[in-house]
Amino acid sequence: MRRLFGSVRARATLGAVLVVAVALAAAGAAVLLSLRANLTDQAAAKAERTARGVASQLAAGTAYDRLELDDDYPVQVVDANGTLVAASDDLERISGTGVEAVTPEPRSGGAGRSGDDDADDADDDSLEPGEIDEDTDFGDGSATIDGKEDEYRFATVRVETKDRGLLTVHAGASLDAEQSAVTTTTTGMLTGFPLLLCVVAAVTWLVTRRALRPVEDIRREMAEITASEDxxxxxxxxxxxxxxxxxxxxxxxxxxxxxxxxxxxxxxxxxxxxxxxxxxxxxxxxxxxxxxxxxxxxxxxxxxxxxxxxxxxxxxxxxxxxxxxxGPGDKRVDLGAVARGEARGRDGVSVAAEAVEVTGSRGQLERVLGNLLDNAQRHARSAVTVSVRREGAWAVAEVADDGDGVAVADRERIFERFVRLDEARSRDDGGAGLGLAIARDVAARHGGTLTVRDAPAGGALFALRLPLA
The missing domain is CATH 1.10.287.130 (Signal transduction histidine kinase, dimerisation/phosphotransfer (DHp) domain)
Known part of the structure; x- marks a missing residue:
C-alpha cells in the first residue's frame, strides 16, 4: 500500500478524485437545495392561490356550505374564535395550521355578530369589511385526505367579512412532487457520482502514465548510466x-x-x-x-x-x-604590498603599485602574482613591469613583459593545466604547465578574472582584476 501511494501517478489520481468528489458533493448539495427551494416555492404559490380563492368567496358573502373547496387539497376556514367553520371534504387529519379540527361546527352560514364584537374586531384588525389581507403566512405540515397522508405547504390568509367578522383561511399544496423530485435527483447523484469518479480516476491514471512515461525513461537511462559508468x-x-x-x-x-x-x-x-x-x-x-x-x-x-x-x-x-x-577567506589584503613583496629580489622587475585592499587569502594571492612573475621572467627579453591600481570598484594588477607575447588563438589555452606552448623546451625551464592554471582558478575563487593581451612593449600583459574590499 505504501509503495502504491508512493507513486506520483497514484497520488495524482487520488488527488484528482478527491477534488472532483468535493466539487461534486458541493454542486450536488447546491442543486438539491435549489431544487427543493424552487419546488417548495411552487407549492407555496399554489397554496396561496387556493387560500386567496376561498378568501375571495368569503369576502363576497358566500355561505360556508356553498364554498367551492378542492377536495384534493386540505382547506380550513377558522373564525375569530378559532372555531373551524368550513373544511375540505374527506379531510381526516391535519397538522401544521394550528387547528387540528377537521369537521366544521354546525352553525348558521349567514349568522351575524353583535355590535360589540364588531367594535372589538375593528380595534384588533385594520382590515375593512370585504378586504383580504395582502400578507400571507406559510408553514409546513401534513394532512390525511381520503386515507392518503402527504406532506403539505400551507398558506394562511385573513379576510374581513361584512357579517361574519374576521376569518382565517388555511390552504395546503402537496409537497409530494418536491419530495419525489429530490428523491429522484438524490438517487441519480448517488448512482452517477461514483461512476463519474471512476471515470475521473481512470482518465487521470492514464493521462499521468502518459505524462510520466518520459520521466520513467529518464530514470531507466540514468540507472543504466550508473550501472555502466558510461x-x-x-x-x-x-x-x-x-x-x-x-x-x-x-x-x-x-x-x-x-x-x-x-x-x-x-x-x-x-x-x-x-x-x-x-x-x-x-x-x-x-x-x-x-x-x-x-x-x-x-x-x-x-x-x-x-x-x-x-x-x-x-x-x-x-x-x-x-x-x-x-574558499578564499575573508581577510583584507593589500594587493600592492603583495606585488611589491613578490617582485622584491627579482632581476629586471620594476614595480609601480599603490595600496589597494581586496578580500581573500594572502597566501593564494601571493601564489598568483608569483606565478605571473615567474612566467613573465621566463619569456621576457630584458624587463618585466608590475603595476597595481584602482579602477572603479576593482583592484587591477598587471604583469607585462617584453617577450614574444601570446598568439590570440592560444590566449585561453595557456590557462589549461599542463599546457606548454613551446613543447620543445626543457621541463626545467618551462615548468609543469600549472602556474597559469592555478592563477586563474585562484582569481575565479576570489570573484575576479585573469586575462592576457598584448603589452605596450610587445610582449604579454596579464591583467588580474579583483573586487575591492
Whole structure:
C-alpha cells in the first residue's frame, strides 16, 4: 500500500478524485437545495392561490356550505374564535395550521355578530369589511385526505367579512412532487457520482502514465548510466516544451558537465603522474649511481630535482584544494604590498603599485602574482613591469613583459593545466604547465578574472582584476 501511494501517478489520481468528489458533493448539495427551494416555492404559490380563492368567496358573502373547496387539497376556514367553520371534504387529519379540527361546527352560514364584537374586531384588525389581507403566512405540515397522508405547504390568509367578522383561511399544496423530485435527483447523484469518479480516476491514471512515461525513461537511462559508468550516454529528451523536457535537458547538461569534470580529473591524474615520473626517475637514477659510485654523485642535480618535485607536489595539492571548493577567506589584503613583496629580489622587475585592499587569502594571492612573475621572467627579453591600481570598484594588477607575447588563438589555452606552448623546451625551464592554471582558478575563487593581451612593449600583459574590499 505504501509503495502504491508512493507513486506520483497514484497520488495524482487520488488527488484528482478527491477534488472532483468535493466539487461534486458541493454542486450536488447546491442543486438539491435549489431544487427543493424552487419546488417548495411552487407549492407555496399554489397554496396561496387556493387560500386567496376561498378568501375571495368569503369576502363576497358566500355561505360556508356553498364554498367551492378542492377536495384534493386540505382547506380550513377558522373564525375569530378559532372555531373551524368550513373544511375540505374527506379531510381526516391535519397538522401544521394550528387547528387540528377537521369537521366544521354546525352553525348558521349567514349568522351575524353583535355590535360589540364588531367594535372589538375593528380595534384588533385594520382590515375593512370585504378586504383580504395582502400578507400571507406559510408553514409546513401534513394532512390525511381520503386515507392518503402527504406532506403539505400551507398558506394562511385573513379576510374581513361584512357579517361574519374576521376569518382565517388555511390552504395546503402537496409537497409530494418536491419530495419525489429530490428523491429522484438524490438517487441519480448517488448512482452517477461514483461512476463519474471512476471515470475521473481512470482518465487521470492514464493521462499521468502518459505524462510520466518520459520521466520513467529518464530514470531507466540514468540507472543504466550508473550501472555502466558510461558518462557519454544521454537521457532521451521529449519533443514537448514542458517541465519534463526541461528536466531531461538539465539532466543531459549535468551529465555533460560531469563527463567533462571526470575527463578533466582523469587527464589531470594522468598528466600529474607523467610530470611526477620525470623528476622521480631522475632522482632515483642519481641516487642509484651515487650508491654504486659515490664519487659520481651530482648533489646539485639531486637537490634541483627534489625542489622541482616539491614545487610540483605543492601545485598539485593547491589545485586539489581548489577543486574541492576551498574558499578564499575573508581577510583584507593589500594587493600592492603583495606585488611589491613578490617582485622584491627579482632581476629586471620594476614595480609601480599603490595600496589597494581586496578580500581573500594572502597566501593564494601571493601564489598568483608569483606565478605571473615567474612566467613573465621566463619569456621576457630584458624587463618585466608590475603595476597595481584602482579602477572603479576593482583592484587591477598587471604583469607585462617584453617577450614574444601570446598568439590570440592560444590566449585561453595557456590557462589549461599542463599546457606548454613551446613543447620543445626543457621541463626545467618551462615548468609543469600549472602556474597559469592555478592563477586563474585562484582569481575565479576570489570573484575576479585573469586575462592576457598584448603589452605596450610587445610582449604579454596579464591583467588580474579583483573586487575591492
Amino acid at each position: 558518462l557519454s550516454r544521454r537521457v532521451p529528451e521529449p519533443v514537448t516544451h514542458d517541465e519534463v523536457a526541461r528536466l531531461a535537458r538539465t539532466t543531459n547538461q549535468t551529465l555533460a558537465a560531469l563527463e567533462t569534470s571526470v575527463e578533466r580529473q582523469r587527464r589531470f591524474v594522468a598528466d600529474a603522474s607523467h610530470e611526477l615520473r620525470s623528476p622521480i626517475a631522475s632522482l632515483r637514477t642519481q641516487l642509484e649511481v651515487a650508491a654504486a659510485h659515490p664519487e659520481l654523485l651530482d648533489l646539485d642535480g639531486a637537490v634541483e630535482d627534489t625542489v622541482r618535485l616539491q614545487r610540483l607536489a605543492a601545485d598539485l595539492l593547491l589545485l586539489a584544494r581548489l577543486d574541492a571548493g576551498e
